[in-house]
Amino acid sequence: MTHDVIVIGGSYAGMAAALQLLRARRSVLVIDAGQRRNRTAEASHGFLGQDGVDPGRIAAEARAQLERYQTLTWIEGEAVAAGGSRDSFEVLTSDGTRHAGRRLLFATGVRDALPPVEGLAERWGRHAFHCPYCHGYELEMGRIGVIATGPSSLHQALMLPEWGQVTLLVNDALTLDDEARAELDARGIAIEETPIARLSGEATAELTDGRSLTFAGLFVASTTSPATPLAQEMGCALQETPMGMQLQTDDLKETSIPGAYACGDTARMPHSVSLAVADGAWAGATIHRSLIFPAA
Known part of the structure; x- marks a missing residue:
């Protein structure tokens, strides 16, 4: 047939x-x-x-x-x-x-190709997302972490204050010039430059210096x-x-x-x-x- x-x-x-x-x-x-x-x-x-x-x-x-x-x-x-x-x-x-x-x-x-962050794949679609329109509202304007993967992560971070208090986790994946830092500051976005060691809990980023940052959700610009x-x-x-x-x-x-x-x-x-x-x-x-x- x-x-x-x-x-x-x-x-x-x-x-x-x-x-x-x-x-x-x-x-x-x-x-x-x-x-x-x-x-x-x-x-x-x-x-x-x-x-x-x-x-x-x-x-x-x-x-x-x-x-x-x-x-x-x-x-x-x-x-x-x-x-x-x-x-x-x-x-x-x-x-x-x-x-x-x-x-x-x-x-x-x-x-979706994700950055090599321990624990990210297990949280993908549940506590780590790519689309704020699909998942941002449910975070109830809480703390949001953006795990950088490259230049597109800057755009993603600049959008996300509509849905919560944003921290851009640079994670050695992005170089921020003065203009980019000014844009982030104007949107009230915190910048965290210490790399991520692993993710734990629902959406906690454990950093290589021993600190932990807990978020309502994480966003990643996957490739x-x-x-x-x-x-x-x-x-x-x-x-x-x-x-x-x-x-x-x-x-x-x-x-x-x-x-x-x-x-x-x-x-x-x-x-x-x-x-x-x-x-x-x-x-x-x-x-x-x-x-x-x-x-x-």
Whole structure:
């Protein structure tokens, strides 16, 4: 069987795209490895109508809604290779099965590269975050620590006083000139230049000089990259952004390979559930348009 569209990645963006296509009565295959980026978070915020809801519940309810459409095929598994061209793509899954599709959509999300701070990975998504709009309000205007990773951390620190009392933990990752220090001072941001030895408790930074700073929450500007190399291995172009590397797409979400599209965190910035859903919905609509008007 040749599907109209194969969607690799069944999280928010991929499902939003699939929904548009299913409602146009197109045959859609979703291949999902079950690795949502926010799987460690207890609640999703900033998504209209779902604010404060367990992100796993949002994903489960969305899938249940998709499964009402008879033209959906859902595979729980990993896509390990992809190739082909417009109207003739093929995706290989880890069980050795080959799947054919006229269009291909990468909604694979991203990986977060965190600085090598002991204890940070264990707190990621629970007490250490990247998005203040998603997690800042719940910190109740308490003390916030920003663990520097590079120049983008300065921008992150300057935003965060909207949500609490901010300390920028330089951690040998950032050089602050006089202008930057003046900007931080104007926003009431404390600067801590002693490196971090480890994180403990919920959000306590133990410093190398023996002091400990306890925060309501921590923020880190992680560096992102596509969660899987499938699209790059197929030949899709990448582009560099202030947040890291992402798949390059045009305004219709088509990659550098005709007929192959990308949406969600892997193909846009900044990142949030609501933005991923919007991006996916647009990708689904533009893919459907390409099936109706092949020359477009």
